[in-house]
Amino acid sequence: MSQLSAAVGFGLITASILSIAAVGFTLQFSVTNILNLAYGDIMTACAFAAYLVNRLGVNIWISLVVAALFGAVFSMLLNRFVYFQFVRRGTRLFGMIIVTIAMSLVIQNVLLAIFRPTFFSYHTSPGASYHFGGMIFTASQLGIMGIAVVAMLGVHLISTRTKLGKAMRATATNPGLARSCGIATDQVIDVAWLLSGALCGVAGVVLVLNTATFSEVTGATFLVPVIAAAILGGIGQPYGAMLGALTIGVAGEVAATVISPSYKDVVAFGILILVLLVRPQGILSEVASAKEVAA
Amino acid sequence: MSDSMQFYISTLLIYLFIDIMGVLGLNLQFGVAGIINFAYIVFVAVGAYTCAVLSLGPDYAGNFQHYAFGASWPFPLPILAAGVVSGLLSLIVGVISLRRLRSDYQAMVMLVLSLIATLVATNATGLVNGPAGLATVPQPLADVLNLAPLEYQWVYAGWCAFLTAVIFLFVRGITNSPLGRTLRAMRDNDRAASALGKSVTNLRLMIFVVGGVIAGISGAVFVEFIQAWSPGSWLYPETFVFLAAIIVGGAANNWGVMVGTLLVPVGFLEATRFLPQVFYDGFIEAMQWVCVGLLILLFLWFRPQGLFPERPSRFQPRPQAQPAARPPE
Amino acid sequence: MSAEGISFVLEVNDVRRDFGGVKAVDGASFSAQRGKITGLIGPNGAGKSTLMSIIAGAIKPVSGRITFEGRDLTGLPSHRVARAGIIRTFQMSAEFAKLSVIENLLVAPRAQKGESLLGAELGRMYWGRDEQALVDRARDVLDRFAMTAKENELAGNLSGGQKRLLEIMRALMAEPKMLLLDEPFAGVNPSLARQIEQYLLDLRDEGLSMIMVEHELAVVERVCDPVVVMAQGKVISEGSMHDVGAREEVLNAYLVG
Numbered sequence: 070m071s072q073l074s075a076a077v078g079f080g081l082i083t084a085s086i087l088s089i090a091a092v093g094f095t096l097q098f099s100v101t102n103i104l105n106l107a108y109g110d111i112m113t114a115c116a117f118a119a120y121l122v123n124r125l126g127v128n129i130w131i132s133l134v135v136a137a138l139f140g141a142v143f144s145m146l147l148n149r150f151v152y153f154q155f156v157r158r159g160t161r162l163f164g165m166i167i168v169t170i171a172m173s174l175v176i177q178n179v180l181l182a183i184f185r186p187t188f189f190s191y192h193t194s195p196g197a198s199y200h201f202g203g204m205i206f207t208a209s210q211l212g213i214m215g216i217a218v219v220a221m222l223g224v225h226l227i228s229t230r231t232k233l234g235k236a237m238r239a240t241a242t243n244p245g246l247a248r249s250c251g252i253a254t255d256q257v258i259d260v261a262w263l264l265s266g267a268l269c270g271v272a273g274v275v276l277v278l279n280t281a282t283f284s285e286v287t288g289a290t291f292l293v294p295v296i297a298a299a300i301l302g303g304i305g306q307p308y309g310a311m312l313g314a315l316t317i318g319v320a321g322e323v324a325a326t327v328i329s330p331s332y333k334d335v336v337a338f339g340i341l342i343l344v345l346l347v348r349p350q351g352i353l354s355e356v357a358s359a360k361e362v363a364a
Numbered sequence: 365m366s367d368s369m370q371f372y373i374s375t376l377l378i379y380l381f382i383d384i385m386g387v388l389g390l391n392l393q394f395g396v397a398g399i400i401n402f403a404y405i406v407f408v409a410v411g412a413y414t415c416a417v418l419s420l421g422p423d424y425a426g427n428f429q430h431y432a433f434g435a436s437w438p439f440p441l442p443i444l445a446a447g448v449v450s451g452l453l454s455l456i457v458g459v460i461s462l463r464r465l466r467s468d469y470q471a472m473v474m475l476v477l478s479l480i481a482t483l484v485a486t487n488a489t490g491l492v493n494g495p496a497g498l499a500t501v502p503q504p505l506a507d508v509l510n511l512a513p514l515e516y517q518w519v520y521a522g523w524c525a526f527l528t529a530v531i532f533l534f535v536r537g538i539t540n541s542p543l544g545r546t547l548r549a550m551r552d553n554d555r556a557a558s559a560l561g562k563s564v565t566n567l568r569l570m571i572f573v574v575g576g577v578i579a580g581i582s583g584a585v586f587v588e589f590i591q592a593w594s595p596g597s598w599l600y601p602e603t604f605v606f607l608a609a610i611i612v613g614g615a616a617n618n619w620g621v622m623v624g625t626l627l628v629p630v631g632f633l634e635a636t637r638f639l640p641q642v643f644y645d646g647f648i649e650a651m652q653w654v655c656v657g658l659l660i661l662l663f664l665w666f667r668p669q670g671l672f673p674e675r676p677s678r679f680q681p682r683p684q685a686q687p688a689a690r691p692p693e
Numbered sequence: 694m695s696a697e698g699i700s701f702v703l704e705v706n707d708v709r710r711d712f713g714g715v716k717a718v719d720g721a722s723f724s725a726q727r728g729k730i731t732g733l734i735g736p737n738g739a740g741k742s743t744l745m746s747i748i749a750g751a752i753k754p755v756s757g758r759i760t761f762e763g764r765d766l767t768g769l770p771s772h773r774v775a776r777a778g779i780i781r782t783f784q785m786s787a788e789f790a791k792l793s794v795i796e797n798l799l800v801a802p803r804a805q806k807g808e809s810l811l812g813a814e815l816g817r818m819y820w821g822r823d824e825q826a827l828v829d830r831a832r833d834v835l836d837r838f839a840m841t842a843k844e845n846e847l848a849g850n851l852s853g854g855q856k857r858l859l860e861i862m863r864a865l866m867a868e869p870k871m872l873l874l875d876e877p878f879a880g881v882n883p884s885l886a887r888q889i890e891q892y893l894l895d896l897r898d899e900g901l902s903m904i905m906v907e908h909e910l911a912v913v914e915r916v917c918d919p920v921v922v923m924a925q926g927k928v929i930s931e932g933s934m935h936d937v938g939a940r941e942e943v944l945n946a947y948l949v950g
Contacts, residue, residue, distance in 0.1 A: 104468050106475075155664070163400045163467040167607065168664060170402075174604065174657035182643075182650040293479065296472065331487055338480050345473050346460060537814045542799070542807030542824065549789040549800040556787035559749060560867055561775035561803045570810060616791075676793035678845055679828050691840045692854060692885050 074203025076326035077319060082210050083294075084318025085217035086275050090291070091298035091310035092224055093268030097144070099241035099305035100261040102162075103152055106169040109292030110176040111147070111266070112273030115140040116283055117180060119274045120189055129193040130212070133274045140270025145262040147172065153258075173289065180285040188282040213275045220268060224307055227264070237261050241305060293334070294321070297341035303351030313351070316340075367514060374517040380630045381524035382586045383609070387625045388528075388535050388618065389578030390606045395615030395674075396539055397571040398551025399462070400471040402603055403478035404579055409485070409598040410453055411446035411580025412587035413492045416501045418442040419588070429493040439504035443584040450580025451573050458572040462565065478600045486595045497594020504588050520589060527585060531578055536618055538574075545677070547571060548616060601653065605629050608656050611663050614670030623671060628659065702727040702871060702902050703779075708747055708757030709926075717743040718754070719926030725871070730893065730903045732917025732934070734910065736947050739923040741906045742784065745875050748904070749781040750774035762870065776803060778870030782877060786856040790849030794840065797848050797859055798831040799824075801866035827866075834862050838892065854885040861892065872896075874905040878912060890916055910934075922946065 090112065097105050119136035123129050155168050196208025206214075228234035236257045239247040248254050276291055277283045298317045302309025317337055325333040344351065365373075386408055393399045419442045422434035437445070461473045486495045503516070511519065538544050547567060550557040554564045587593045605628060613624020632655065639648055663670065703725040710718040718740045725731045733741050746752045748759055750771035759767045766774055775781075789797050805827070806812045807820030817824075835841045838858050843851065848859060857877060864872055877893075878886040893916060897903060907913050913920060914934045922930040922937055924946035930937050937943055 104472065106472075151661075158665075160664070161467070163471055164664065164668075166400070166468040166471045167611075168661065170604065171657040171660040171664075174601065175654050175661075178650040178653040178657070182647055182654065185644055186646055293476065334483065335480075338476060338483070341476055342473065342480070345469060345476070346463070349469055534814065537816060538810070541813035541816075542805045542820060543810065543813035545792065545796055546800055546805075546808055548792055549797070552789040552791055553787050555751065555771070556783065556789065557800070558771040559751075559775055559781050559783075559787075560801050560863070561772050562800075563772050574810070674791055676791075676796050676845065676847065678793075679795065682829070682832065691843050692858070692888060 071203040072326055073323065075205060076322045078201070078204025078206060079326075080319030080322035081204070082206070082213060082279060082318075083322055084315045085214045086272060086279060087294055087298050087318050088311045088314035089217050089220050089268050089275065090272035090295045091302075091314045092221065092307045093265040093272060094295055095299040095302075095305055095307055095310040096224075096237075096261055096265040096268070097148075098299070099307075100237060100258050101148065101152065101156070103156070103165050103169065104296070104304075105152075106166060106292070107147070107173040107176055108269060109288035109290070109295065110173045110180070111140060111144060111269050111288070112276065112291065113180060113283070113285055113288030114143065114176060115270035115273040116277045116287065117184060117189075118270070119277075120191060123191050123193070129191050129274075129278070132191075133216075133271060136274045137267040137270040140273065141263040141267040144266025144269060145259055148262045149259065177285055177289060184285060186284065188284050190282045191277060193278070209278055213278060216271065216275060220271065221311055224264075224268075228307065233257070233260060293341060294318075294337035297337045297344070300349070300351055301340060301344050306351070309351055370514055371517065374514070374521045376630065376634060377521045378517070378524050378589055380626065381521070381528040382582050382589070383606075383625045383629045384528050384622050385524075385531050385582035385585070386579060387606050387609050387613075387621050387629075388531055389575040389582065390603070391610050391615065391618065391621045392535055392538065392571055392578070393575035394607070395610055395617075395621065396544060396551065397547045397568060398554075399568055399572055399575075400467060401474050401572070401575070402471055402600065403457070403474040403481070404575070404606065405598045405600060405602040406478045406481045407450045407454060407576045407579035408583035408586070408602075409481070409593070411450045411583030412593045412598075413485075413498070413583075414449040414580070415442040415446040415584035416498045416587050416593055417492070418445055419502050419504075420498065420500070429496065429498055430490050431492050431498060432490060442504075443581060443588070446580040446584035447577040448580075450583070451577040454573045454576025454579075455569070458569045458576075462568050462572060475600065478603070482595055482599065492593075495595055497592060497597070499592040501587055501591045501593070503591065524585060527581070531581070532618065532622075535578075539616070539618060540677070548674075604660070605633070605656060608660050608663075610670070611660055611668070612670060614672035614674065616674040617670065617672045620670055620672030620674075628656070632659075700727040701725065702762055703748070703904070704758075704760040705744070705748065706758040706760070708744065708754045708759065710743060710747060710752060710754045716926050718747065720757075721923060721926060721928045722757075723921045723928045723931055725902060725904050726919070727902050728897065728900050729919065730897050730905055730917050732913045732920040733904055733906045733923065734908075734913055734920060735923035735929075738925075739946075740926040741923050742875060744923070745781065745873055745904070745906055748774075749779065749873055751781075775867070779873060780864040780867045780869035780871070781873035782857075782860040782864055782875060784875040784879065786853065786860070788848040788851070788856050788859050790847065792848055793845045794848055794851070794859060795828070795831050795835065795844045797863050798834060798866045799827055801863045802827055802830075803867065831866060834865055838862055854881045857881050857885075857889065861889070865896075869901070871902045871904070874903060876906055876908065878907070878909070886912075910938075 094105065094108050097103065115136040118139040119132040122132040122135045151172065152168065155165060160168065199206050199211065228238065236252045239252055240254045240257045244254050273288055277287065294317055298313035299310045301316060302313030317340060321333045321336045324336045390401065390404050393401050417431050417433050418435045418437045420434055421436040423431055457477060461470065485492055492498060506516065509516065546562055550562060550564050550567055558564050609624035609628040610621050612628055613622065614620025633652055636648055636652055641648060701724040706722050708718055708721050721740065721744055735741055743752065747754050750769050750773060753768050758765065761777055761779060764777060766777055789800065806823050812820055835844060840858060843855065851859060877889060881889065893903065905917055918933055919931060920934045920937050921928055922943050929942050929946060930940050
């Protein structure tokens with residue numbers, strides 16, 4: 070039983086990391102209708118950015134902010150100068166997915182070329198351990214969960230309380246209509262990518278904080294659970310992404326403890342495939358079918 | 365010509381022909397029929413594994429490798445079986461996943477399937493010997509022909525050339541026919557094709573299976589040459605090398621994608637093999653992948669139709685007495 | 694089914710369809726006569742395009758019946774509906790962009806010998822003769838619509854109006870018993886629109902039944918008879934344009950929108 074509650078504890082940490090990443094991913098999809106398969110590699114790039122700063126002696130939590138800034142700017146520029154340009158040309162959906170995968174290849178291998186095929190870790194200590202029921206958390210992990218809560222609250226508040234948030238939601242639902250209502254959709258999209266890029270950066274750093282070592286494939290490997298969480302909750306829906314993250318995070322860790330450690334990945338894969346085939350629009354989505362309604 | 369030069373060229377030719385076979389199959393699925401199959405390499409792998417276990421003989425206790433379904437079938441049965449097994453698997457995967465999902469979702473389903481396949485092959489150790497993979501796959505007809513290694517290579521290159529020609533003619537038979545035209549129409553606008561009475565789902569499934577069979581055969585021929593096969597040989601990015609060949613050469617154009625295969629997997633990747641290792645071992649490989657990604661992006665941007673664009677059929681002009689009316693604008 | 698010598702080729706009975714709570718089609722019923730161009734008109738959001746898509750099999754109705762020439766087509770997918778003889782054109786150009794104009798036309802005929810895998814592999818010896826007959830037929834259609842010069846042009850390179858013509862020509866090659874036209878003149882320059890009108894009238898005179906969704910009432914008056922008026926997902930009136938235009942419920946529907 071204590072094993073189970075410990076597993077739930079791990080699940081909550083994984084869910085925290087996943088939710089930050091998944092909300093960012095789903096946000097990018099909601100405003101640009103693109104599944105950014107390079108997202109995981111951008112997470113890795115941000116993790117490396119934090120690593121570089123951290124190596125200079127800066128505290129890891131401050132390096133995290135640097136990584137978030139890097140992620141924000143990088144993602145926004147990526148969309149503006151690559152993705153958007155292809156979309157503007159009329160590249161179709163499956164053309165765009167090839168573009169994002171090509172970017173993923175480029176980013177991952179540039180990182181590999183720069184940093185070499187070895188493992189890295191941050192200069193930080195996990196801190197004291199705390200017990201809650203059967204769950205054990207280190208100070209670092211509590212920090213991660215705290216960041217996740219703050220990030221989710223932040224997204225919620227921005228989305229519902231600010232003009233920007235309303236503009237983002239309008240652009241996500243119907244860009245043409247939003248434009249005719251006077252919303253500067255181009256700028257809104259830029260901001261959305263800045264925001265989601267920041268989340269991507271934070272996710273990359275906390276992912277590494279939790280897994281101790283990382284390499285150029287760390288982010289890409291994590292992308293499958295991220296996409297699973299985003300799609301499970303309904304792609305384009307931030308609250309759905311949070312729900313999906315919770316489900317996959319906890320389910321994965323419980324499966325890993327109860328069945329076997331290699332089953333952690335299988336759960337994410339399995340859930341993703343099931344959702345894609347059975348209910349591609351996800352749990353919270355209101356769309357009748359996965360955006361392929363005729364007429 | 366020196367022996368080592370001959371070895372190099374014959375090996376290169378074999379790789380070229382096998383890659384062409386693989387690309388022709390993927391081109392049918394993607395270039396002609398518009399099916400995005402990011403899991404293509406899995407079907408190549410299934411063909412390779414099938415051929416391998418059917419040539420290695422039954423597994424036994426104390427064997428250094430463990431696998432299921434061992435047998436000692438004579439050439440060319442393992443290759444045929446590889447095609448059949450890959451075809452069957454394509455049928456199953458196609459039935460499950462070729463539903464009316466939006467096209468990028470469909471692409472993701474395939475991608476995730478390929479990742480799952482890698483997981484299974486690596487972890488199910490009794491199936492195809494897990495991460496170590498299979499080795500000592502016998503070369504077909506080696507003891508019957510009794511040739512020196514170099515001569516055997518040339519014969520094998522000839523065999524690959526022959527198979528490639530057969531597959532090329534088969535694929536061309538499809539693309540030059542009304543079926544090819546219907547497939548391209550379906551690719552360009554599947555709703556309109558459906559509105560004209562074409563059963564899009566059945567057509568897609570058929571081509572998916574045909575492509576899978578070709579993939580399996582190419583994998584079988586490959587494994588009989590290099591005599592070993594492991595999960596590392598077929599990670600999902602390999603499909604993107606084929607994809608790059610198609611995008612660069614010209615999707616849906618059979619000659620075009622063959623040129624693309626010559627340029628990308630063979631030409632580019634081979635040429636860069638001779639560059640001296642700078643910075644560290646493996647730097648060149650990393651840069652190769654960066655270039656494959658950039659190549660795809662550059663071509664998608666500047667020349668999406670490829671070097672040799674698809675060519676619509678032209679028909680014999682009929683004897684025309686009066687001049688045709690000017691079309692409206 | 695006929696009453697008083699009128700022959701009804703298509704019957705739509707109490708069809709309903711909603712999208713996430715919005716009732717797009719809410720119990721629509723009408724009958725289309727053989728050999729006539731039936732207009733489907735109504736204010737924005739009345740459900741005309743949705744109803745057309747349902748008839749064409751692209752969307753499934755939640756309830757209701759669609760009968761064509763006595764055959765129940767309700768819920769059949771679009772390729773089956775097409776094989777039964779109903780061919781639709783689309784509101785936004787649906788040309789096969791990377792195929793040439795004549796290839797676009799050659800896709801349309803059903804049950805071509807070279808379309809099966811075996812047939813294709815048997816080669817020109819097997820399907821060549823039928824193919825030549827289709828090419829001749831396609832060229833006749835091109836001549837009729839004055840598009841012969843564009844035979845080998847990529848369909849994606851055509852102008853908007855030419856793409857419209859292409860869709861109609863392609864539909865004709867499928868030898869339809871009924872054409873569903875969804876705003877066939879939208880985005881077409883006026884002189885070409887008038888030409889298309891004439892083509893449609895000629896086809897009607899040759900016996901082809903059509904249903905046309907159209908916004909411009911002047912066009913409807915010239916081309917369509919009878920006319921079916923929809924509002925808020927229901928059919929509120931049927932009859933000739935003249936009769937229908939005077940009815941109170943129709944005027945109200947357009948005012949309220």
